């Protein structure tokens with residue numbers, strides 16, 4: 561049985577080998593439609609009137625590839641409904657929506673966003689940092705409110721050049737952040753799972769020690785059980801009253817309650833946040849703080865990066881269906 565409005569625009573028989581299941585459309589499809597995947601037969605679960613489990617048991621028993629956005633949780637339960645799955649292509653850089661041990665157990669390969677978004681995310685991290693230090697958003701509000709012409713003095717910002725910047729996670733995003741901030745005259749240091757032999761920035765195996773030696777912490781790592789709430793009160797106190805935290809990773813890498821508490825009690829100078837623990841919820845206290853810059857999880861999204869992602873997704877699917885190496889494998893099993 562087929563449900564014509566949720567199967568792509570290709571003849572089912574001739575495209576049987578290149579079916580791609582899509583549970584929920586990723587942002588690239590919202591911007592570009594699905595023309596870029598014309599060479600595949602898309603099974604669009606979200607367009608079906610059937611409950612998901614029924615849709616999958618009718619249409620997805622032999623499907624081998626799944627395309628998914630970052631926020632869709634790929635759990636053991638979903639995997640059980642797609643028994644032939646061999647590949648997931650996720651359009652996200654983060655992998656915290658995927659039950660990695662279960663994927664490993666089942667031998668399902670994952671292709672990630674690779675470094676397609678890294679430059680844009682790094683630009684956003686630097687933008688947030690400059691905004692917090694030089695109070696650009698706050699200055700904009702001050703001017704718009706007509707306060708320039710009054711006695712309400714606008715406070716001084718703080719210099720970026722020569723700041724000691726601790727990068728948490730020196731993957732491709734962290735490296736792009738480091739490159740940019742080095743050009744601004746900052747002193748770069750980092751922590752990550754392992755010391756990177758190809759950089760000369762000082763390495764810290766411990767985030768607490770990194771924080772104690774830094775003016776700014778920029779969170780560029782993924783969310784895992786090891787990194788959840790890694791940036792806690794102790795780390796923020798070690799960063800100190802003049803310290804700034806920037807987060808373009810995942811909200812839950814910071815203990816958000818403790819972050820709010822440190823900001824309220826002025827144990828930290830400021831924060832630039834693109835990500836939050838329970839998006840789209842943003843803690844109420846942050847909304848009125850001029851030393852905090854907020855962004856609605858948009859660091860990866862530029863038209864350019866989304867266009868590049870279309871090519872990247874297509875390349876990964878083509879590689880998979882022609883038995884070639886994936887462009888951005890997370891693990892090949």
Ligand SMILES: O=CC(=O)O
Pocket residue numbers: 630651652653654655673677860
């Ligand atoms: O946050 C966005 C992503 O992980 O791609």
